[in-house]
Amino acid sequence: MAIKTFRPLTHSLRHTRLVDFVELTESKPLKQLTRGKNKTGARNNRGRQTVAGRGGGHKRRLREVDLRRNSKDGVPARVHSIEYDPNRSAFIAQIWYADGSKSYILAPHGLEVGREVMSGPTAEPRLGNCLPLASIPQGLTVHNVELQPGRGGQVARSAGSQCVVAGRDGDWINVQLPSGEVRRFHPQCRASIGQLSNLDHMNQSMGKAGRRRWLGLKPKSRGVAQNPVDHPMGGGNDRTGGGRPPVDRHGNPAKGSPTRSPRKPSNAMIIRSRRGQSATQTAK
Numbered sequence: 001m002a003i004k005t006f007r008p009l010t011h012s013l014r015h016t017r018l019v020d021f022v023e024l025t026e027s028k029p030l031k032q033l034t035r036g037k038n039k040t041g042a043r044n045n046r047g048r049q050t051v052a053g054r055g056g057g058h059k060r061r062l063r064e065v066d067l068r069r070n071s072k073d074g075v076p077a078r079v080h081s082i083e084y085d086p087n088r089s090a091f092i093a094q095i096w097y098a099d100g101s102k103s104y105i106l107a108p109h110g111l112e113v114g115r116e117v118m119s120g121p122t123a124e125p126r127l128g129n130c131l132p133l134a135s136i137p138q139g140l141t142v143h144n145v146e147l148q149p150g151r152g153g154q155v156a157r158s159a160g161s162q163c164v165v166a167g168r169d170g171d172w173i174n175v176q177l178p179s180g181e182v183r184r185f186h187p188q189c190r191a192s193i194g195q196l197s198n199l200d201h202m203n204q205s206m207g208k209a210g211r212r213r214w215l216g217l218k219p220k221s222r223g224v225a226q227n228p229v230d231h232p233m234g235g236g237n238d239r240t241g242g243g244r245p246p247v248d249r250h251g252n253p254a255k256g257s258p259t260r261s262p263r264k265p266s267n268a269m270i271i272r273s274r275r276g277q278s279a280t281q282t283a284k
Helices: 199-203 211-212 265-269 279-283
Strands: 034-036 061-063 077-083 090-097 102-106 130-132 141-143 153-155 165-170 170-174 182-185 190-193 270-272
Touching: 077 102, 153 190, 182 265, 265 270
Parallel strands: none
Antiparallel strands: 034 061, 077 090, 090 102, 130 190, 141 165, 141 190, 165 170, 170 182, 182 270
């Protein structure tokens, strides 16, 4: 999908680069698979702000996307439309099963209207199909990978993301993640074939601050520009930072320092970290 530019009639249009949605189907979302979305303004149940720079934005409706794809094993489905989802960067596909039911799935790059998709151990490793990792040949690109069997896909769900099935390690399946990390997965964890759609999402340029506000993104002040009561690095003259290493508003290291716990149980599943270190080097 291409990037579209605009005639520089205004200062904002001069630098605006947006994804051209010409390949999407011109249809409204399926009402039975959508529901309202309540906004929190990045506040928790105590009313305190937990994430900076969020709030406002256009109204959205949640699309109930099937991330498990285990309820219709062996039932073929036809792609009815490729649609835009305001709640994620990738596109979604509306599929109609042979038994009459309908569902939304994450749309991989190259999936077209009218193509047949299927899920389950007996499905072929073709674009858009969902299979257990044990049934996927080595070297294929996958997305929407489960961390635990039956829990639903949690890995590689944003636009253009993909994982690579690297091989087998005894009873486990090695998968290379988008970050470069190689990790072991249970063979019954499911994944969908292909790279996710909207590859040009990273090449967009919003052009103006208002477009970011439509997305619910607010301006953020630098920590060194704030007062000491508001940020650990605030206060002082100029951009001094008080001589301490970069931290966030809660005092957690922001650059260079490891934040992952060395005693986290899932560390045993990492074969090679995203920094290229082996499992033994990571443990140290």
